[in-house]
Amino acid sequence: MDQLRAMQAFVGVVDTGGFTSAAELLNMPKATLSAAVAELEAHLKVRLLHRTTRKVTVTADGAAYYERCVRILEDLRDAEESLSSKQGSPHGKLRVDVSTAVASRLLIPLLHTFLERYPDIELELGCSDRPLNLLSEGIDCALRVGEVQDPSVVVRRVGTMQLVTCATPGYLAKHGRPKHPHDLKKHVCLNYFSMRTGQVFDWEFNRDNERVVLTVDSPLTLNDSNAYIDACLAGLGIGRLPTYMFHQYPSCGALELVMCEWLSDDMPFLVAYPSNRHLSSKVRVFVDWVAETLEHHTGMQMCEKARAVHEKNQQRQMLELGILSTPA
Known part of the structure; x- marks a missing residue:
């Protein structure tokens, strides 16, 4: 035997x-x-x-x-x-699961840096927004946004993000621009629901010391992050996107910020791995790489940049309309 x-x-x-x-x-x-x-x-x-x-x-x-x-x-x-x-760098198969939008919009464009740094690691990247059982599915670690309520896993915080509120220029031209969260009651908003519980998420806003929590009616509710982005880009309504997703759209005019000063609560980026498993060198270097990537990614710290881009676009439009004679 x-x-x-x-x-x-x-x-x-x-x-x-x-x-x-x-x-x-x-x-x-x-x-x-x-x-x-x-x-x-x-x-x-x-x-x-x-x-x-x-x-x-x-x-x-x-x-x-x-x-x-x-x-x-x-x-x-x-x-x-x-x-x-x-004898060398970590090697062997590494199974990781990340949400679909995090994979396509954040990690995959930069993944070549990890693969070049650790050429002996065979990375299997699962992309899903569904709940996971890391042990039964043989997953070494998972990257998720928001709190993880699972006693069978250990989590490490590797970054923080916020949600910004946005819509297409076409939608805003037709329906107007909300100034305050309560104005959203008069607009078409896109909701998101949890794949695990089916719960529709509230819209939470903070400005200085003021906090507003809204339950918004919507003709469309989704539970896939990439589909949610596509719905926003299609002009189906006002949506809320993580900063790392939104940052690429203002410069091409696809999406505009609204209520710039109203932001969501901080949302943690977490890496989870089974609590009864040794943290292997493969997992450790991947977690460190994710933390490094998030720290330096422009979209993770773009709230102020996005506002500046939005203000610049507004200024350009005002110049074209003759409202301003010279740039401010």
């Missing part, structure tokens, strides 16, 4: 809750994985798992053995990584 392989198979079954998902996670035939766990139980002379046609659960002895297996496998990874770090 390959006891190390059998331990990995057993931990995979406990983590994922079944033989099929564990076999997929470990890239191992289900029959081979099942046989490895059975051999391990025979070797230990202890039943580790309760098996029924519907589910697999861990026994009391199995739970205790699982904790020891996890520590042994982590110690083994530590030993291997301590050697690999001396």
